[in-house]
Amino acid sequence: MIKVLIVDDEPFIRQGLKILIDWGSYGYEITAEAVNGKEAINILKSHRIDLVITDIKMPEMNGLEFIGYVRQHISPNMRFIVLSGYYEFNYAKRAIQYKVTDYILKPIQKEELINILVRVRDDFEVCKQEEKDKKVQNRIVYDRNLMNVIYGNYEQKNLDYVKRYISDSKEMCYISFEIDETDNTFGDLEIEEKINIQKSYFEHLLGILQECPNNIIYGVGKSEGLFDIGFVFLKEFAEKRNMNDRSYISDLYEQMKEINTYVLNVFIGHYVEKIEKLSDSYRSIAIARSFHNFSDKKQNIAYWDEVAYRKANQLGVGKKLIEKLILHVKNNEVELIEISVDKIYKELQEKLIEPRLISTNIYYLLYCLIDLAKELDSEGNQREILQYLGEEAFDKLAVGGSAGHFKRFAVEYSNYLEQLRINASKGGLLVKIEKDIAEHYMENISLKSLGDKYYINSVYLGQLFKKEYEIPFKDYLNKLRIQKAIELLETTDERIYTIAAQVGYNNPDYFINKFVQLNEITPHQYRIKNKKHKT
Known part of the structure; x- marks a missing residue:
């Protein structure tokens, strides 16, 4: 709902506006009322308001003074509809200078108000979608820079970018929350289901740690076949809650387990003194994971420093x-x-x-x-x-x-x-498989399912596929799906999530990420650009 504030010193005007139309049916909710600009300013400072409908002539602070103050001190982008029974040129001129959304004369006509509100709502939805697209793009760019730092293959520009969002700390470490694939209830799921569960853990952790969303990242271990959520832990997080590090991490783990029953393991790397060394902490997690996997008595929380100095036997395997x-x-x-x-x-x-x-x-x-x-x-x-x-x-x-x-x-x-x-023949077989993919690209197909269907080892099939098409199978499939999505964006008005499902993506965010990777713009931006190009 679009939140509305009505500002008018005449009570019957405020009441009349409230009952003039069914606000909810047009996507609006009247959140608050004020009798003048000063009272309205206090409301704006403590409430989320999307649209202000304000009178011009009011005591203490008139409507134009109020709009000017809001533009300068509270929100330069606040939407305003101005009401006035005094249609004078100076008022209209100043209202235009303040970039108000519209100007309505009293007495207010129902149809005129509805038309304006419909236009404002449509504009609001477009802006909201653009903001969401921009946020997705920014997050993709940020994650790419952070991953480079975590992997240790960063350039100075990657490091500088990350430092804009994560404060440096003398005591920090990398923590990896990993869904245990040896748990059959998770390991037997399809890949899309696993990704959705991983995303739910990621969003849950974001909800828990709202004060530091940029310290959280998922998919760092994707190339290793892991379904993980990473967390760049700063010692100050625990100190702010008057907790020691282990209590903080243990409490975090308990909160993470609340969303479902899948087995979750937590691996904590060693502490480093600056972001530049974060990759050392990340790599040390592999050691903690290694001892965890080789241990009979497995703990769900494994610290690097607990295994780093364990007495080692120098003998090798026979x-x-x-x-x-x-x-x-x-x-x-x-x-x-x-x-x-x-x-x-x-x-x-x-x-x-x-x-x-x-x-x-x-x-x-x-x-x-x-x-x-x-x-x-x-x-x-x-x-x-x-x-x-x-x-x-x-x-x-x-x-x-x-x-x-x-x-x-x-x-x-x-x-x-x-x-x-x-030494299976690749010629006729790959022609059949290519046709199969073209007909069923929107379904849950994989090298394994194709290998089972055509009685060929999936690894070997991947080898044949890459030699023939010069790209891995998953890239070929994603490219095909995105191309089909582009066709739908150009020829239909279907919503983005509907198109995502039609071309084989159950997760709209995953679809948007893949689209951006291949086209450097979001599906919504592509559609707008394409329509503009057509006209």
């Missing part, structure tokens, strides 16, 4: 265990693969091997597996194979992956090798 796993992967022996992985992780767990050696052992194992692919495909490029498998997921397995993650990877990779042996 060579025979690794050789057995490689043989089973090569022979595509699924059950034996799972048994071998369990034995390797059990040894890592029992010996409490330090994170550096865990990474060394797992990296060695992964590179041995890649060599298997090169044996089957002599033209295979190791860098290219790594890219197909996903370098970020590769790093995740080496630093913080659980036995379950590695088993899934090993089995999937074994199937991939089997597919290399078969």
Whole structure:
């Protein structure tokens, strides 16, 4: 509802305006009344008002003086409708200078007022949508800069941008709230459902921490397959609530759990003394996550400093265990693969091997597996194979992956090798798949679903797809969906969220983000620009 303030020294005028029309049916709500400009100013300072309807001739402070004061001291963009029984040129001239929305003569005509209110409402909705679009764009730009700082691959301009929104602190750390995918109730969901749940956690945290929205970000671990919400924690947040850090974080965790029953893990990185070092704190979380995944007694809150100095066993995994796993992967022996992985992780767990050696052992194992692919495909490029498998997921397995993650990877990779042996023909198959995507792009399709449908390993299909179209499958699908959305924006008046659903996005915000990434403007802005261009 558009909030309205009526300012007039005559009570019957105020009352008459209130009953003249059904304000609610036109999207308005009369929030307050005032008898003069001074009283109205006090109301504006304490209430949210969108539109002021004010008389000209009033005691103590007339309407024009009131408008001038509001423009200068309260809101330069406040909308005003001026009422007057004295239609004099000077009044009209000054009202125009103050950029009032409209000027109505008393006695007020019902139809005239309705026409003005409809026009104001339409303008208000356009401005509101533009503000929302601008806010979305600004957030996308900000998140991109903050992620660069978190990853540690920033330039000075990224750092300067982030510092405009996050105050520097001598004691700060990165905290990651992560939905546990080993929880079957979450892990079995479709990707869009997972994203919606992740977004609900993000919005819930924004609601809890309203005083520092720019310290919250989601999707930092997306490339690692995580559904996470990041929080740049400053020690002063806890101090302001007269709490110590751990009590503050524990309280935050309890509040985050309130929205649903999915298992949520919290990993806290080590403290750094300035934003420039935030990436060090972020990377230390991988160690906390690693010990969490290798531990029998898992806690939902894991601090880096609790595991950083844990007594480390310098022994590595036995060579025979690794050789057995490689043989089973090569022979595509699924059950034996799972048994071998369990034995390797059990040894890592029992010996409490330090994170550096865990990474060394797992990296060695992964590179041995890649060599298997090169044996089957002599033209295979190791860098290219790594890219197909996903370098970020590769790093995740080496630093913080659980036995379950590695088993899934090993089995999937074994199937991939089997597919290399078969050496499926890509020509006719990709033509069928391309046609399938064109007909069902609006549905929940993925490499996995297409692989299951056409009896081909999804990793290998992704490899074939990228070689043929020179872009990853998900980028191809997003590009197609956005192109279809553009066609609908140009040819229909459907609402943005309706178009998003029609082209395959259940989350309108996710759709807008993808649209901006590809076109550098929002769907709403594209529609306005396109219509202007047509006329």
